[in-house]
Amino acid sequence: MKARYQYRIYPTDQQRKDLARLFGCVRVLWNDALVLCKQCEKLPSNGDLQKICITQAKKTKEREWLSEVSNIPLQQSIADWGVAWSNFFTSIKGKRKGKKVNPPRFKKRTNRQSARFRKGGFSIKGDKVFLAKIGYIKTVWSRPLPSEPSSVTVIKDTAGRYFLSFVVEVQPENKPALNTAVGIDLGIKVFAALSTGERVSSPSYSKLDRKIRRSQRKLSRRSKTSKRRERMRLRVAKLKAKVRDTRKDFLHKLSTKVVNENQVITLEDLNVSGLLKNRKLSRTISQAGWREFRTLCEAKSGKYGREFVVISRWEPTSQVCSDCGYRWGKLDLKVREIVCMNCGTLHDRDDNASKNIEQVGVGHTHDSKRTGRERKTSSEAAPLELSTQREYEQFRLFDW
Structure with a gap:
C-alpha cells in the first residue's frame, strides 16, 4: 500500500525565487488548459494538451518563460488536470463513492501552491533533496523513509511554509492488539468516548479562534492593493495554520493509539454536513475534525491489519440500554x-x-x-x- 511522508524544508533566497517561478509556471499551465477545455466542445486528451500548452506555447513570446523550469512538473500538472476531470465525470455518473466532486477550477497565486516531480526529476543524496533546476534543498528528516519514493511534491502553504511530500510503498504490519474491539462515540465537549471507559477531550481552539476573527476584521478594512493587506493576510494564514497543526497532531496521536490497542474499531456514520446547518454548533463541529479522524482510523487500520467498521447513522445507540437492551426512546441533548x-x-x-x-x-x-x-x-x-x-x-x- 502507498503512503505519504511529509517533511519541512528551508530553501535559500535564490531557491525561493526558483520555486516561485516553478509554481507560477505550473499554475499558468493549469489555467491555460482549463481555458482551452472550456473553448472546445470535446474534452482534449492529455497528449494534445501537452503539445498545445507546453511544446507549442514555449515557442511563443507570451509563454517562452516556460522553458526556464523543469519540464517534468509541467507534464505532471497536465496529468493531474486529467485526473481531476476524470474524478468529476465518475462522480456525476454515480461511479465514485462519497460526496459529489466539483469540476476543476482556476488556481490563484494566494492559495496553496504545489509542483510534483516524478523519478528523473529528483534524487536524495545524504540529508538533502535535489530537484531539477532548483538544486539541493535542506530538509528536516523527522523520520526515515521506509522505502524509495516514487514521486515528491513541493508544497508552499498559505502561511509561507515549504514542505516535501513523498509517496512511498509501505508493507502492512500485523501487531497484536490489547483489546478485541472498541466503540467510539464522537462528541463536542468530549471528543471521543470509548467503550473501554476512557474519555478524550479535544484541544481548545477558542483563544486562537478569537485572534483569527479579530485579524480577519482588520484584513477586511485593508486596501486590496496595499502591502499592509498582504501582511495581515499572512498573519491570518499563520493563525489558521496553527489551528490546523494542533488539530492534526491531536487526531494523529489519538487515531494511532486507538488502532494500535484494538483489533476492531467501530465508528458511527455521522451526518456532518447536516449537523453543520446548526448555527449554534457549526463552528465547533467544523473545528473538531470528525471526518478527518474517521479517515485516519480507516487508513491506519489497513496499515496495521485491523478491522474498521462504520455502523449506520440510524442505529439507536443513545436510545437503548447497553446492559439489558431496553429501548427508552429519544432523549434531548441536555440529558447527559x-x-x-x-x-x-x-x-x-x-x-x-x-x-x-x-x-x-x-x-x-x-x-x-x-x-x-x-x-x-x-x-x-x-x-x-x-x-x-x-x-x-x-x-x-x-x-x-
Whole structure:
C-alpha cells in the first residue's frame, strides 16, 4: 500500500525565487488548459494538451518563460488536470463513492501552491533533496523513509511554509492488539468516548479562534492593493495554520493509539454536513475534525491489519440500554445521564452510546434483544423522555 511522508524544508533566497517561478509556471499551465477545455466542445486528451500548452506555447513570446523550469512538473500538472476531470465525470455518473466532486477550477497565486516531480526529476543524496533546476534543498528528516519514493511534491502553504511530500510503498504490519474491539462515540465537549471507559477531550481552539476573527476584521478594512493587506493576510494564514497543526497532531496521536490497542474499531456514520446547518454548533463541529479522524482510523487500520467498521447513522445507540437492551426512546441533548427503567442501571449518555456502537460493530444488533418499540425514533418518545427524567431525579434523591 502507498503512503505519504511529509517533511519541512528551508530553501535559500535564490531557491525561493526558483520555486516561485516553478509554481507560477505550473499554475499558468493549469489555467491555460482549463481555458482551452472550456473553448472546445470535446474534452482534449492529455497528449494534445501537452503539445498545445507546453511544446507549442514555449515557442511563443507570451509563454517562452516556460522553458526556464523543469519540464517534468509541467507534464505532471497536465496529468493531474486529467485526473481531476476524470474524478468529476465518475462522480456525476454515480461511479465514485462519497460526496459529489466539483469540476476543476482556476488556481490563484494566494492559495496553496504545489509542483510534483516524478523519478528523473529528483534524487536524495545524504540529508538533502535535489530537484531539477532548483538544486539541493535542506530538509528536516523527522523520520526515515521506509522505502524509495516514487514521486515528491513541493508544497508552499498559505502561511509561507515549504514542505516535501513523498509517496512511498509501505508493507502492512500485523501487531497484536490489547483489546478485541472498541466503540467510539464522537462528541463536542468530549471528543471521543470509548467503550473501554476512557474519555478524550479535544484541544481548545477558542483563544486562537478569537485572534483569527479579530485579524480577519482588520484584513477586511485593508486596501486590496496595499502591502499592509498582504501582511495581515499572512498573519491570518499563520493563525489558521496553527489551528490546523494542533488539530492534526491531536487526531494523529489519538487515531494511532486507538488502532494500535484494538483489533476492531467501530465508528458511527455521522451526518456532518447536516449537523453543520446548526448555527449554534457549526463552528465547533467544523473545528473538531470528525471526518478527518474517521479517515485516519480507516487508513491506519489497513496499515496495521485491523478491522474498521462504520455502523449506520440510524442505529439507536443513545436510545437503548447497553446492559439489558431496553429501548427508552429519544432523549434531548441536555440529558447527559439516564436510569434504565427496566434494570435500574445509571448510564452516562456518551459511555452508553459507545458500548452500543461496539456491540453493533461486532455483530450484536439491537433488534435481537430489544424490549421496547420496534419503530424508529419519533415524537412518541416524548412521554418516555419525561418519565425517564422523573425516574432519574428520584434515583438521585434516594438515600443509598
